[in-house]
Amino acid sequence: MKATNLNKTPYSKRDFVDKLRAEKGMSVREASEIYDIFITDMYKALLDDRKIILYRIGSIRAMDRKPYSGRNPKTGESVKVAARKTLVLRPSEIIKRDLLEEGEVVQSAKAKKAKKATSKLKKA
Template sequence: MTKSELVDKIAEDAGIKKPEAAKALDSFMNNVIQALKKKDGKVTLVGFGTFSKVRRKARKGRNPQTGEEIKIKACNVVKFRPGKKLKDNI
């Protein structure tokens, strides 16, 4: 499902116009991003799941084309853990 398909579905289910649904979805995504930017960023949607920020340590890797060893920098990544309701319905 793409973003535009999701907007269409939200508009249909909520009985609102597509521009309003697009605004709501954009607001949701922006607020999740802002919450994850914080030090211990975490967003929990009961039944759906939890988005959390995890620090990945620096490590060594290999370039698959040349086999040359490379350094991979430390970085923050987003982790999603599905909730019970989501797990049960999939």
């Protein structure tokens, strides 16, 4: 997929507050409080290892990564990478479909590996 919108400004709290003000007639303070409650609640849910499902966007969850051995690309030296937590965003089918450009296909890493393995078998 092309990275075409790198120069656009990010969607911020200010954008959300302005949207609530325009569409619901709220004050800046009320809209800002709603935003803060929503973000704080999502933050706490992630810290409690709960999955967050956002309709049309996808799901966000904290995931434990196991430790592994990596390699320093400059020196080639083997390096141990410690276990850690990371956030994972799994996009919904709706957003994947809507982000497609001119018939471009979005595939998961597993689907790409399977396709590659299948093509190798066909060549053999």
